[in-house]
Amino acid sequence: MIAIENVLVSDDVVEAKFVCDLHKCKGGCCEDGDAGAPLTKEEKKIIDQNYAAIEPYLTPEGKKEISRQGKYTYDPEFGWVTPTIDNKICAYGHRDEQGIIKCGIEQAYNDGKLDWKKPISCHLYPIKITETKEYTMVNYEPREVLCKCGCTLGKKLKVPVYQFLKESLVRKFGPDFYEALDQVAQDYFAAKETSKK
Structure with a gap:
């Protein structure tokens, strides 16, 4: 879980890959x-x-x-x-x-x-927002069957969920939030690469 002020972001938002494949899912x-x-x-x-x-x-x-x-x-x-x-x-x-x-x-x-x-x-x-009195929770929840093509395309193109949804995340939380999330993601990817060596 990633905490940016009072927003809690699921690790999947950074780790998982996703790009909508409208020609396959038809906007289902x-x-x-x-x-x-x-x-x-x-x-x-x-x-x-x-x-x-x-x-x-x-x-x-x-x-x-x-x-x-x-x-x-x-x-x-x-x-x-x-x-x-x-x-x-x-x-x-x-x-x-x-x-x-x-x-x-x-x-x-x-x-x-x-x-x-x-x-x-x-x-x-496929990010869903849940609001509580204390926190805003940001979770990645693709539909298992309908979004399978988007998950496949995301992996093929190597696009993390948060990057695919940059426009909407900035619209919801502002550019400063997105920059903070991107920095966390970059640190995560760098650490992952270091651990492989």
Whole structure:
């Protein structure tokens, strides 16, 4: 476990290798699970304030479910989450011509319609964040089957989880946190190389 102020980072975040392989997994994390994407209080407000900009990027089915369930719903286990269509694909998602699930929120962001990329829980995946009164816990939790291709690609490219998710980690915790984590990782890799000699 790596401690940076009140953030506890699992060793796997530094040690494990991972790179999303969207052409194989097809963005399955956007439909595989027990609920939609977890949302913070601030993110709920952002969706409320920017829904008009997001709506054109949604499917008719997604719009229908959002109209029926609301822009977000409450799950007893996960708290506030995005609604889903038939307990599967996120209502904000759609499949492109290659069958890959893309995020309507992110597409609105890419087109300059809003300055919020997507829920941080989506951006960080397969890292999951657990908040307690004292600590924020950062764990690497890929899906065993769905994320197998990402684990394989990460090992092939030799990219640690924390490097693949640099943008989202900086977005969540700031650049100083990421620099501290990177230094810990570099020290870890250097020590590992020294032990081999």
